[in-house]
Amino acid sequence: NAGVTQTPKFQVLKTGQSMTLQCAQDMNHEYMSWYRQDPGMGLRLIHYSVGAGITDQGEVPNGYNVSRSTTEDFPLRLLSAAPSQTSVYFCASSRDSTYEQYFGPGTRLTVT
């Protein structure tokens, strides 16, 4: 089991560029989430999904899009990158029967 994997590990974007952060899990978890981690702010929920075809917004969704076409994959799209989106992004997954969320290793994104 690879668990939750994220690519790329590091990325630098210019303001206005778009990109997709990839997330995949091989644990057959129905629930997947995206968080951003900023110093002094903890982790904040961006979007989450309760299964293929079902997504919803979290605490800080503006500027990000998600889709869930398969159980395994949950990509996060930045439509037009802004310096305020400089952060470390974590993807997580969990089963319904437990509350534990399994986090990926993160993507460090810098927008200049």
Add this chain to the structure above:
Amino acid sequence: QQQVKQSPQSLIVQKGGISIINCAYENTAFDYFPWYQQFPGKGPALLIAIRPDVSEKKEGRFTISFNKSAKQFSLHIMDSQPGDSATYFCAASIWRIQGAQKLVFGQGTRLTINP
């Protein structure tokens, strides 16, 4: 708006000492309170969690104390070791929608254990 407040931001403890991290919340609808541990360059990992129907939960050297009336909970690390040096996050679940659990995190505490 941060709904879970965590303190201190950083903490230095001598090896063998007790590390204590505190969290406070406002929303009485929270029904699950986990602590996550994060090492540099890694994602957070669940350390220990508690439900509001108990006042304390212990797993090895790690203990959660929960005070429902004060809306506070804390993590105690007994006999702290250098390997415990990490960032610790408290969290709370706000509600379940369609079975999804949405976590609200505290700001994090960077713990350093001096050898």
